[in-house]
Amino acid sequence: MAESFDYVVIGAGSAGCVLANRLSEDSSARVLLLEAGSEDDADEVHIPAAFSTLFKTRFDWNYETVEQKHLGDRRTYWPRARMLGGCSSMNAMIYIRGNRADYDAWPEGWSFDDVLPYFVRAEHNTRLGGPLHGTDGPLHVEDRRYTHELSHAWVDAAVAWGMKPTDDFNGATQEGAGLYQVTCRRGRRWSTADAYLRPALRRTNLTVRTSALVNRILFDGTRAVGVEYARGGETHEVGAAEVLLCGGAVNSPQLLMLSGVGPAEHLRALDIEVVANLPGVGENLHDHPAAPLVWETRGTKDLASLATPARLLRWQATGRGPFASNIGEAGAFFHTTDGLPAPDMQVHVAPSAFYDNGLREPNASGFTAGATLVDVASRGRLRLRSANPRWRPLIDPAYFAEPSDLDAMVSALHTLVEISATGPLAKYLTRPFLPMDDLAEYARAHSQTLYHPVGTCAMGAGELSVVDPTLRVHGIEGLRVVDASVMPKVPRGNTNAPTIMVAEKAADLVRGRTGTARTGAR
Numbered sequence: 001m002a003e004s005f006d007y008v009v010i011g012a013g014s015a016g017c018v019l020a021n022r023l024s025e026d027s028s029a030r031v032l033l034l035e036a037g038s039e040d041d042a043d044e045v046h047i048p049a050a051f052s053t054l055f056k057t058r059f060d061w062n063y064e065t066v067e068q069k070h071l072g073d074r075r076t077y078w079p080r081a082r083m084l085g086g087c088s089s090m091n092a093m094i095y096i097r098g099n100r101a102d103y104d105a106w107p108e109g110w111s112f113d114d115v116l117p118y119f120v121r122a123e124h125n126t127r128l129g130g131p132l133h134g135t136d137g138p139l140h141v142e143d144r145r146y147t148h149e150l151s152h153a154w155v156d157a158a159v160a161w162g163m164k165p166t167d168d169f170n171g172a173t174q175e176g177a178g179l180y181q182v183t184c185r186r187g188r189r190w191s192t193a194d195a196y197l198r199p200a201l202r203r204t205n206l207t208v209r210t211s212a213l214v215n216r217i218l219f220d221g222t223r224a225v226g227v228e229y230a231r232g233g234e235t236h237e238v239g240a241a242e243v244l245l246c247g248g249a250v251n252s253p254q255l256l257m258l259s260g261v262g263p264a265e266h267l268r269a270l271d272i273e274v275v276a277n278l279p280g281v282g283e284n285l286h287d288h289p290a291a292p293l294v295w296e297t298r299g300t301k302d303l304a305s306l307a308t309p310a311r312l313l314r315w316q317a318t319g320r321g322p323f324a325s326n327i328g329e330a331g332a333f334f335h336t337t338d339g340l341p342a343p344d345m346q347v348h349v350a351p352s353a354f355y356d357n358g359l360r361e362p363n364a365s366g367f368t369a370g371a372t373l374v375d376v377a378s379r380g381r382l383r384l385r386s387a388n389p390r391w392r393p394l395i396d397p398a399y400f401a402e403p404s405d406l407d408a409m410v411s412a413l414h415t416l417v418e419i420s421a422t423g424p425l426a427k428y429l430t431r432p433f434l435p436m437d438d439l440a441e442y443a444r445a446h447s448q449t450l451y452h453p454v455g456t457c458a459m460g461a462g463e464l465s466v467v468d469p470t471l472r473v474h475g476i477e478g479l480r481v482v483d484a485s486v487m488p489k490v491p492r493g494n495t496n497a498p499t500i501m502v503a504e505k506a507a508d509l510v511r512g513r514t515g516t517a518r519t520g521a522r
Helices: 016-024 048-054 099-102 112-122 149-161 192-200 248-258 262-268 309-318 403-420 439-444 498-511
Strands: 005-010 033-034 121-123 139-143 176-179 204-209 214-220 223-231 236-243 289-297 330-334 345-350 367-374 381-383 392-394 429-432 479-480
Touching: 005 016, 005 403, 016 033, 016 498, 099 112, 112 121, 112 403, 112 498, 139 192, 139 289, 149 176, 149 330, 149 345, 149 403, 176 223, 214 236, 214 248, 236 248, 236 429, 236 498, 289 403, 289 439, 345 403, 345 479, 367 403, 367 479, 403 439
Parallel strands: 005 033, 005 236, 033 204, 121 139, 236 479
Antiparallel strands: 176 330, 214 223, 223 236, 289 367, 289 429, 330 345, 345 367, 381 392
């Protein structure tokens, strides 16, 4: 091959940027980072309140699920970022780690006590400190520099209803209602491209190529030896001592199958030569479904009404004002039934009419409280449509396939309706924006993704596991998967911080480090 590197990292998203930084700390290691998308150069990337304006643009893979039987046979839109920083450049920036119970159920080496040092190593928290928080890591985490009065009112109402208040969802306990911290720096988005990639670009041993779509991983027998990618109208091959796949829960299983690693019968049906029969590739797909309840408001202006040119100029000058809002400003974690080991429900509160992924223009000032199921029983799968890497895969998260998921969602919606009529929030709300007479039907009609797909290359030792606890692909040498697809079960909460943690730990695994995580970044 014309070129060869020690490490080829596929995907410059939340995990890939971390690996590019950590692996290139070793000046003797040559690292190539390939990204199918472009630079993260749109103004909207950096404005916290503007994240949904990136949906269905050139920065978005613009995926869609197959028809969902339990959502009235609807297809649901799945935004996934296609640029440097990946979804950390297009998400709502909420910093949540998940619950101790999540990681204690993962394979050996990934318990909460094992992964906490990596969360701490990554974090630069401007308010909270040790032992649970880091203060000198590359990922800036701060209290949002703007919070709407409706978000404060919802937290007060939730506490009046019976929830306990919290100022740290990543503290000793996860339960309670409060304001979210965000991955921002001085009121501006702080993605993994900002936190990890840009500080590493000065290193001569790191090469980054955008607009580089990887077609397949190259093998010598069952050893990965490089990748083939398309760029600038030409096809290129590059060698690697180790390939690190960081495409996420959609693109990673897709690329494995395109490369001949996956369920043999499915691959042969598409005339793809089988390198390794791994039936678990693409299985175990699951996501956090969210059902947003929306009300019209009175006596206040929502975020959409506050988005004026003058306030944009204020944000540009100071990083403050409504444009510093991440939309999902407040929320809660709680149990819908007694006896659960950890919360099964999260709430995302937005001082605006945010439904249908924010793609519909509201015709009135609004407020949204979304119920999000974070302990998900339903499992779906991902399969190829074609052996052509430019074809989108078949995505089936099987929302509400398990009746218990819908039961929990309906219970949570009843709770949110009760909170809406409580204390300080009730004075701001007038009528529902959408009919709420039958909450089960409402959940089926309006549930959408909360952008947290995981599990399609799950770690473990079982028949359907894809990677081992060191993230090596079973039966393959020289290939690891490092992203949310390796999570055997989705954490309770937003998945960006857990994905960064996985990559931090993976960097140590790749470099043969063990023991306590180092802190900070060079």
